[in-house]
Amino acid sequence: MLDNLSILVSIAPIFNVQLFLDGLFIGAIFVLAAYGLALVWGVMNVKNLAQGQFVIMGGYLVWDLGHKFGIHPILGLPIVAILMFAFGWLLYVTIIKYVVTRDLFTSLLATFGIGLVVEQALNLAYGPEVRTADAGFGTMAFAGGMVTVAEIKFISFALAILLAASVIVFMKKSRMGQAIRATSQDARAARVMGIDTEKVYAFTYALNAAICGAAGSLVAMIWLIQPYYGVPHSIRAFVIVTAAGLGNLPGVIMAGLGLGLAEQYSGFVIGAEFQQATVVGLLVVVLVWRMIQLAKHRQVVQ
């Protein structure tokens, strides 16, 4: 561990750039998934434990489109987003609708069940091998070969920003976006004003699924997908939202990018086998930290 640390500090500090860039690129995707989670959470008070599985599902869909129909992943992304949107709507109408009004453990377990079904279905459909969606771009090298960045990562980063921007603009300007924000503030008042909250909820959940699908497509392009990689993604999204707090978009961005960096650095310095432990460990840390924060105001983490 100290050897790795010395590489970063003294021997080849340029390597920090590598970790930094990698962290940013993957962190941007984390931000997307976290945003979707916060959206559903804020609007319907449903903590979607299936978030990570939706991401992976998006990844597999884009891979499948490339594998079966030869569609390039970047072109496949919007298609996947639409497919996932429909999937999310379907899930809302069949399951989520019934748990929105119930206690929180119900929605937690229900979405957990959905996640379980999704990841198992993916396993059955695609097998347990790890996959990537090949976008066929090259690799750029900087600093005399010390820093290498696959071109697709830059593209993915740009796409992530584009996606995030579009969603934010949508939420601000479109009628549905405004309806969603109104509902999240006060559902009853929204209903009284004539907003069809059922439709808003369905749309929100579907939108989240679409965001996850897009994020998953990016994951497939620049990282790896595997049927059981969903849970870590769910945990990451949850860590980011808990650390930043609902409705704190800049916080989500910072936390998401920060998490990406943290993972890259811990993976390099402490060792790749600790990467999972870092993610899960951060979850416990963030929850405890939040609890201490609230205790100062004599509130409880609900």
Next chain:
Amino acid sequence: MNRKRNTAILYASILAAGIAAPFVFPDYVTQIAMLWMMILFALTWDIAGGQMGYNSLGNIFFFGAGMYISAVVQISIFTNVRDYTAARGGEQLVLDYGDYFFSSAAGLVASAVGCVILAVLLGRVMFGMRGPYFAIGTLGVALSARELFSTWDLVGGGTGIAMPVYPGMPDEMSLVVYAGYFGLAIATFLTVKWLYSTRFGLAINAIRDDEEKAEAMGIHTMRYKLIAWSVSAFFLGMAGAIFGARTGYVEPMEVAFPTVTFGIFMVVMSLLGGKGTLWGPVIGATIFHVIKEVTWTYLLGWQWVALGVLIIVNVVFFQQGIMGWVQEKWPELFGIEVETVPDDAEEEAV
């Protein structure tokens, strides 16, 4: 009276069936032993879950912790643990009956005590969180344990610990394991049965129904929460210890901390049978285990999908579980009075 006699007959028959089972169905001793373990899982989950309203997704942590504690204590009686685990299973302890049972007993006691201490320490932190945060937090603890134990060399890291070899024949060991699980399950049932009839039982129900109200009435909520979880941890730890011995080795991912199998089964079984009731977890565990044993191998990969669907259906459409449903249909059987006549002479009668 009639009811008391019926209940006594029920208990006696279960006891008799439990004792007779391994002799009547010698080919299924392992499966029936597992049934008792599943019943223990469901009962212990429900103490903090259905009865107290703190739904933990990480109770499996105590199962694994108990397993490791017991293994380490047992081995340390005979040899240096670090050297033993460094041999990565190459060197297995062969003991005679006396040594084996003595060390197993020591391990069992250590696991129970150790898990209670862990429950209190962990609980002080975890119980500051409510609802879904508690669920996710406990899940995080279990997942963390899984990862951390995989990297901890003292306990064998990813390879784990090879357990001492049982001094007798495998058939005999199965019976001993069976007796262990049966005894533990009975002890767990009797303990919670008693607990739920005391002031403590009422207190944890109050915490479930309205924790803020309970606090406003001066109840030591943290104290009760810790006791409740400690009881769960006590039995789970010992169950883990026995499981480790039975499996022959203790490994962090699949044996000690199987979060997505046993860890989730605990919750599913209690919900299925009816959380917050005494018999609910027992019934839920029995039905779940039997169906699982029968269908698992036939479903060829679809069993997890089936499990997910079961969770969804149970949670969304059948929340009260079997016992809950029974209580709704026949409330008189449970001493619950339901007013069927509407209160017209409303408030003045009051």
Next chain:
Amino acid sequence: MAMIEVRNVSKAYGGVQANQDVSMDVAEGAITGLIGPNGSGKTTLFNSIVGYHPIDSGSIKFLDREISDLRVPQIARLGMLRTFQQTRIYGNMNCVKNMLISMPHRSMGFFEILGKHTAEDIEKAEHLLEFVGLYGKRKLMAGDLSFGQQKLLEFAMALMNNPKILLLDEPTAGINPTLINGLIDRLKRANEEFGITLFVIEHNMRVIMNLAEHIYCLAHGEMLADGKPDAIKNDQRVIDAYLGAH
């Protein structure tokens, strides 16, 4: 020494100064009232006293002991109980059990908690249920009672806890007029027969004038006036505060 001494308490909520330099006394054995138009800070003061949130500055003493840094359960165990405006009871238990769980835990040792309820406990519970007129409904699930009945149950539960003082948050809110008289009557009896000090927030003027011996009036976060009911009723400042309450 008053039972509760509030001195110069201030509390702000996200930019709004809910309580500004408020001082008041709650005399032992008496019934004290707190009134004020909406937004005057009554609830904030109430919550500060019972420990629901910390205060920004000032001091709150209960029986000469500083409680502003204590938490709700600690204060409750000292003998100060509160009722909730929305009326909180344990919905999934029957009335008797609601009463039993309300027994004072401050006086219970470890082994008593692991023991079963005694016949005495049940007798006391049923006696208090009868006091509030819920004896006939004692085996029903508390969640199935009507709102008014739940309010009475909550009151009985508070009595079961042997409090020294009971703080009531708008006890007659949401109850039909016929029940109100019964409630006032029982509050007075609890005060006179059981010796429980009462501190009541109320909006219903008729009720508070009838019930309290000393009344405090808050307006815009500050203490406006205090005195006997007749004095308060005719105090021009109080009348202005209510009429011009914008």
